[in-house]
Amino acid sequence: xxAINNLLSGSNVTDVLFYVFAVLTLxxxxxxxxxxxxxxxxxxxxxxxxxxxSMSGLFLLLHAFFLAAVQILVYAGAVIVLFIFVIxxxxxxxxxxxxxxFFGLAAGLVSVGIVVSIFLKSLASxxxxxxxxxxxxxxxxxxxxxxxHYTLPFEIVSVLLxxxxxxxxxxxxxxxx
Amino acid sequence: MHIGIQHYxxxxxxxxxxxxxxVIMRRNLLVIxxxxxxxxxxxxxxxxxxxxxNNKLDGQxxxxxxxxxxxxxxxxxxxxxxxxxxxxxxxxxxxxxSMKL
Numbered sequence: 371x372x373a374i375n376n377l378l379s380g381s382n383v384t385d386v387l388f389y390v391f392a393v394l395t396l397x398x399x400x401x402x403x404x405x406x407x408x409x410x411x412x413x414x415x416x417x418x419x420x421x422x423x424s425m426s427g428l429f430l431l432l433h434a435f436f437l438a439a440v441q442i443l444v445y446a447g448a449v450i451v452l453f454i455f456v457i458x459x460x461x462x463x464x465x466x467x468x469x470x471x472f473f474g475l476a477a478g479l480v481s482v483g484i485v486v487s488i489f490l491k492s493l494a495s496x497x498x499x500x501x502x503x504x505x506x507x508x509x510x511x512x513x514x515x516x517x518x519h520y521t522l523p524f525e526i527v528s529v530l531l532x533x534x535x536x537x538x539x540x541x542x543x544x545x546x547x
Numbered sequence: 548m549h550i551g552i553q554h555y556x557x558x559x560x561x562x563x564x565x566x567x568x569x570v571i572m573r574r575n576l577l578v579i580x581x582x583x584x585x586x587x588x589x590x591x592x593x594x595x596x597x598x599x600x601n602n603k604l605d606g607q608x609x610x611x612x613x614x615x616x617x618x619x620x621x622x623x624x625x626x627x628x629x630x631x632x633x634x635x636x637x638x639x640x641x642x643x644x645s646m647k648l
Contacts, residue, residue: 388550395558395562396562396565399562400565402565402581402582403565403568403569403572403573403578403582403585404568404572411575411578411581415577418581418584421585425588425591428592428595429592429595432555432595432599434599434607434610436607437591437610437611437614440611440614441591444614444615444618445584445588445614449584449617449618452622452625453577453581456577456625456628456629459629460577460632470572474572475572477571478567478571478572481567481571485560485563485564486560489556489557489560493553493556496553512608512611515605515608516611519608523612527612527616530616530619531615531618531619533619534620534622537623537626538622538623538626541623541629541630542626542630
C-alpha cells in the first residue's frame, strides 16, 4: 500500500497513467458497442472485460482501492462469466449488419446531445479545488461507514440478492406456471 | 495540466454516451445488456471521482451498492433472455414485436 501511495503521489506519473487508462477504457468501450471487424457478441464481452479492468485502474488512480478490487472480482469475475455462459447457451449466430434506421440514429444523437449538455452545465459549476484531495478509499474506512451509517441499505441489499436468486431460479425452470 | 475532476467527468460522460448509443442502435439483446453495464460503470466512475474530490466516502459506498444491484440485475436479465430465447428462438429486438400495436 505504501509503495502504491508513493507512486501515486508523483503527479507526473499519475497524469500519464490517467491518460493511458482513460484512452484504453474508451477504446475498448467503442469496440464493445461498435466493432468494425466482428459482430460476434463474444468479442463484445471480451472487450467489456478490458473496459472493466482499465476502469478499475482509474479507480486505483482515484485511491478507491477496495472498489477497484470489487470491480474486477464482481464484473470480470462474475458478470462476464455469466454473459459468456448465456452466449454459449443460446448458440447465437453472428449478427448480420442491418441498415441503420434514421429514427434510431436521430434518437441516439438527441439523447447524446442531452447528456453532453448536462455535462457542460455541470462543468461550469465546478470550483477548481486548489488543495490536493486526501481521501483514501481503504477497506477499513469503507467497511466502517458501511456498518455504521449504511447498515439498513446493506441489509436491504442482502434481501435484494435473495429475491434476485429466487427469481432467477423460477425464471429458468423448464415450465413456467 | 493537472488532472482534476473535469477529466474524470469527461471520461465518464463519453462512456455513458457510448453505452446509450449502444442501447439505442444495437439489435442484439445481449449487446444491449453489455451497453447497459457500460452506462452503470460510467455512473460509478463519476461517483468515485466526486467522492475523491469532495473528500467524502459516501460516494464509494453508493458505488458498492450499485455494483451489487448491477450483479443482481444481470442475473435476472440474462435469465429473462434465456427464457425468451426458449420461447421465440431469437435474441433480436426486431423479432420481439408481439406487444406492438
